[in-house]
Structure formats: structure tokens, C-alpha cells
Amino acid sequence: MIKVGIVEDDLHIREGLRLLVNGTPGFSCLHVFESSEEAIDQLPGLNLNVVLMDIHLPGKSGINCIIQLKPLCKETSFLMCTSYEDTESVFTALKAGASGYIIKNTPPSKILEAITDIYQGGSPMSSHIARKIVQSFQTTENNTILESLSKRENEILIALSKGLRYKEISDQLCISTETVRKHIRNIYQKLQVQSRTEALNKAYPRS
Amino acid sequence: MIKVGIVEDDLHIREGLRLLVNGTPGFSCLHVFESSEEAIDQLPGLNLNVVLMDIHLPGKSGINCIIQLKPLCKETSFLMCTSYEDTESVFTALKAGASGYIIKNTPPSKILEAITDIYQGGSPMSSHIARKIVQSFQTTENNTILESLSKRENEILIALSKGLRYKEISDQLCISTETVRKHIRNIYQKLQVQSRTEALNKAYPRS
């Protein structure tokens, strides 16, 4: 039995979804919420399996709702519902902790399929959204910068990124600390920076 | 006309795919390769739209092949082919620059669909793989550590992450540099570290 929750402001859609879920063997929906605020208030602790959440809610949006709820409901998967394929919103929602999404006018059987899919560890989504996500996590390394550094300089930069001190780096690479200093000075000059942190931020930007 | 390439060691599969692609209006396959090495040698410059690549190739694997090729063929999308749903390999391939994947015994019509999909900017993949990817890019912040720091300490940590010097931080926050030092000393103690870089690595780990 998959325990489903619904967060949806539109009465008709909300009741329609509830009827669909409760009318299907293997699914049950005992909790529906009209707003993000209501959901944030009551949802934690209910231990639902899947929550259908409208992405565009009046007041606090479904995305902000997830941002708050996800850390409190680790075991619950969130399936976003949107009226059209709003790539940006969906993308943001997924980043915030949603696991998939469906378009609202999806046929009922497909909605149930999506709920089952997400419950079983899938992420129902269009291949177009999938591509955007794949791209965002592909390690598009900033080769330009790293390639301007020599092999040794790159080694040293990696050591710097670990927080090692000059002495530790020189021991590890079996060269004098003076040489390490020299390399680092050259690195800083190439990257046009004045400190370790600046260099690392240029070479390995964080997300 | 979608220009397709094929990298596949098995003669039968390779020729089967080639026939399928060339026998379909709107698709053409003028280049097939038996190995990663061959592909790496000849593929750059061909400006293909989509390359079907076997994930398990003798010699250099399809994954390593992509790692080398992707930076040289930014305009080419890679569609991995695998005999079974090998989540780990597929995941790695996507990280390396592939855009989607199909299971080898997919019916021909679906293969063509996948090629079209990837060409039009989609990422054909199962929802199970999609979930893994979504999870990997969800910003699962390490709240535990950050929450152990006070509001002010977090502000200062952010300033540290930008590479600012103590003087710059104190100016920015309108407090004395001595106070900044004190805060930083407390941060280091809480995080059990001895330097800025170590602190940042603990607080904001890079991927």
C-alpha cells in the first residue's frame, strides 16, 4: 500500500486526485493540503511514501515548500505537478529535493504509473528535463585554466586544495619547500591571484 | 539528416545498426568504428550529430573513450549502448559526457526514437537512472556542520571562502580584525581544523 499525500490549491484537481488514488487498489490518500503552509505544518511525521505537489501554489510556492519539507521528510518522495513543461521550475524543484514530475493533464493511469515509479526508486520525467540535469552534473571542467598550468603545477594545486602546507607538499613530492614555493608563485601568477583560496576558486569553482 | 556514427566491436551488431540507420529516411551512417582507439583517431572533425557507443569495448572502454572524445567533439552527442542496465557504468558514462543510453536489445524503432530524441536535446534513459542522477545533483547540504556554527561564524566562513583577508572581512562586517581572528579560531576549533582550506573543505566539500 503506497501512502500518498496531495498538496494542491485547486479544489477540483485536489479531490479528483484524491478520488483517483483512493479508488485504486494498492494506493491510499489520507492527507490532502490546500497550501504549502498547511503541508509544512502537518506533513512531517506522517511518513508518507509519495507526495504530489503542485509547483505553482498561491502564497509559498511548491518549490519553497520542498526546500523546507525535504530535510524533515527524508523518506518521502516528492512528485511535482505542473500545468505545462516549465523547465526552469521543474529543474529548481528537482534541485530542491523533488524526485520527479508530471504534467497535470496526464491521463490518470499514467499518474498512477508515475507514483509507482517514484515509489520504486525511479524519477519520472521527460527526456528533455533529463538532458538538462545530465548537463548540469557533467563535470564540465574548466580546462582552459588547468591546461595553462604544467603537470607539476597541477599536482601542486591538488595538494594545495587538500589544505596541505608547503612542508607537507615538499615531503610528498620529494622536492624542497623552496621549489614548492616557486611553483606556487608561478601558479598564482598564471591565475592572477594572491592566495591559495583565490587560486582554488579559479581552478576548481564550487558548483 | 541526422549524421550518425557507431562504435561497436561486435560485427553483427555493428552492421545491424548501420543497416538500420542507413535504411531509414532522415538518418545516415557513414562512419563505423570497431574500437575506442579507432574512434579516438578518426572521429574528431567528422562533426557527427549522434554517436552510438558500446559501453563495454575490448581494450579502452567506451567510458574512457568518451572521456577523451567529448572535449574534442562538443557538438556530438553520445548515446551509450549497454547489454543490460548496468547502473554504475551508465552513471559514469553520463558523468564523462554521454547524453543518454539504450539497452542493446531495444526494438529498432525505439533505437531510432532514442537517436532522434538525443539529437533534439533530450536524454533517453530509464527513470531509475534518472533518479540516481537527480540524487547526485541534489544539493544535499551538510547542514550538520554548518548548523553547529553561529550565524556570525557562517558569515565569516563565507567571507573566508571568497579568499578575503582578515582585514577585508573586518572592514566588510565593520568589526575589528581581532574579532574576526577570534571568530575564525572558534570556527577552526568547532570544525577541528587548522587552516582556512581545511575548514572550507569540511564545510563546503567540492562535489
Next chain:
DNA sequence: GAATCAATACCACTTTAGTAGTAATTTAAT
């Protein structure tokens, strides 16, 4: 009202990091 914590500030001191210039040796490329 006492205790705790966060934020502020200062002093004294040590260590590490960064800047500047020079130079020998090796490796790769023209």
C-alpha cells in the same frame, strides 16, 4: 538572578604564506 552563549575586542607570540630576484639542470620543441 545566575548561568550560558554569541559577539565584541585586545595583547603577545609563532608559524605559515606570499613576494622578489637569481640560477642551474633537464626536457621538449623548432
Next chain:
DNA sequence: ATTAAATTACTACTAAAGTGGTATTGATTC
């Protein structure tokens, strides 16, 4: 073969970072 770049190494100096201790104030909690 000569040039260019990379790697190695040194000295001398300055600036910044890190360590240790103490202390005051205001807010929050018990």
C-alpha cells in the same frame, strides 16, 4: 643545435594566518 619551457633550488624579506589567553557586553535560557 639552439631556444624555450619546466623543474629544481637558494637567499632575504614582508605580510598574513594561526595559537593562546583574557575580558566586556548583551541576549537568552533556566
